[in-house]
Amino acid sequence: METITVETIVHAPIGKVWSFWTEPKYIIQWNNASDDWHTPKSENDVYIGGKFLSRMEAKDGSSGFDFAGEYTTVDKNTLIEYRLNDGRKVKVSFVSKENETKITETFEAENMHSLEMQKSGWQAILDNFKKYVEGNGGSSIQKITPHLWFNKEAREAAVFYTSLFENSKVKNITTITGTPSGDCDVVMFDLSGQEFMAISGGIDFKFNPSISFFVVFDNEEKIDEVWKKLEGGGKVLMPYKAYPWAHKYGWLEDKYGLSWQLSWSEYHKVEQKITPLLMFTKDVAGKTKEAIGRYTGIFPNSKVEVVVPYNKEDGDKEGFIKHSRFTLCGQSFMAMDSSLPHDFTFSETLSFIVSCDTQEEIDYYWEKLSAVPEAEQCGWLKDKYGVSWQIVPSVMNEMMTSGDKEKIARVTQAFLKMKKFDIEDLKKMYKG
Secondary structure, three states, rough: OOEEEEEEEEOOOHHHHHHHHHHHHHHHHOOOOOHHHHHHHHEOOOOOOEEEEEEEOOOOOOOOOEEEEEEEEOOOOEEEEEOOOOEEEEEEEEEEEOOOOEEEEEEEOOOOOOOHHOOOOOHHHHHHHHHHHHHOOHHOOOOOOEEEEEEOOOOHHHHHHHHOOOOEEEEEEEEEEEEEEEEEEEEEEOOOOOEEEEEEEOOOOOOOOOOEEEEOOOOOHHHHHHHHHHHHHEEEEEEEEEEEEEEEEEEOOOOOOOOEEEEEOOOOOOOOEEEEEEEEEEHHHOOOOHHHHHHHOOOOOOOEEEEEEHHHHHHHOOOOEEEEEEEEEEEEEEEEEEOOOOOOOOOOOOOEEEOOOHHHHHHHHHHHHHOOHHHHHHHHHEOOOOOEEEEEHHHHHHHHHOOOHHHHHHHHHHHHHHOOOHHHHHHHHHHH
C-alpha cells in the first residue's frame, strides 16, 4: 500500500497547535478542504485506544462521511498515530522550535481516488489548519481563563462541575511541589467547551459573590437539574423562581463557596454558556462603567455591548450600573455595581489568566493592568479595581503538563521567585 506525506509549518507554539489539532471545538472550525464543506460534529478521545470521529459534509447536504478511527500512539506535543476504520494507518508528527511548529502527516493511500487527488485534499485541510491557527483561529482561542483557588478540593470540585454540563471534561491534573502552601494540585478542565483552571492552594483565600458565573439554559428540565445539584450543601443568595427577566432564575453559592447565577429565558442571546460576572462593591461601587471601558481598551477584539444603569425605582443608587455585557478577546463578560452594605469585594480566590505568546505581550498586559505593587508575585497582579489577573506565557501550559516531574519542579522553583514572568528564564529551567 502506497503512502503519501503532506506537511506545513505553523507559526504558533506547540501548546496552541496541539490544542487546536485535538480539541473538538477547534476541529470543527478548520477540518475542511474547501469552503463548500464543513465538519458539523467532532468527537475526540486522545489516548491510546481512544476513538475519534469527525462528521464531514458538503454544506448543501449532497454528501458526507465519517472520518473515524482509533489511536494507536499518543505522545503529547510530539506524535500521534491512528488506524482509520477502513484499516489504513496515519502518522502525524509535531516538531516544535521556539514559536513555530512543523507538522508532518503520512498516510496510507486508498484505492478510490488518484494519489494526486488524495495528497491535494489532505494538504488543503492541513493548509486550512495553518490558516485557522495563525489567523481567524486567534480570535477563537480562549485568551482569558478563569482560575479558581480552593483549599484542598480542586480535583473534587472539577469532577463535580464537569458532571453538571455537557461537553465538559477534566483535561489535566498536575501536582506542583515546593510551594509556600506545600504540594498543590493544579487542574485544567472544560465546562461546556470553556476552559477553567483550579488549584488546591490552601486556606489563604475564600470564594465570595464578587465574581460569579452566569449560566444560561434553554430548557426547564436542565436548569432544574443543575440548580438542585449546585444547591446541595450550598447557600441560596436569591430565590430560584420566575422573575420579570427570566422564566426561572436563581443565585447561589455551591458547597465550595463558588457563586453561580442560573437563568432560563428566551431573552438570552449570549452564545457563551458560562459568563463571568463581576460585581463592584464597597470602595469600587460605581466603577463598573469606568472599568469595562478600561478593560475593552486594553484587550484586543473587545467591545462594550450593553450598559443598563439603575433608575430611581431599582433599589440601588441611580446611575450605577445594574447590568452590563462586554467582550474581551472575543469572550463574554458581565459586570454590575452594588452600593448595598456588602462585606466582600474582589480577591485572589477567583482570578483571570491571560495567556501570552511573547515576552512583549507579557510586558504589555503587566504594564496596563498592574496597580498594586505589593500584590505582584508569581505572575499575579491586581488592577486598580482589585481584580486579580495572572499574566502567563502560553508555553507554561506545555511545561506544566509535560508529566516530567523534574522539569516541572525546576520551572516551579523558578517562577516562585519571579514577579513578572520571564519566558526565556522559564525555558532555560525547563530544559535544565
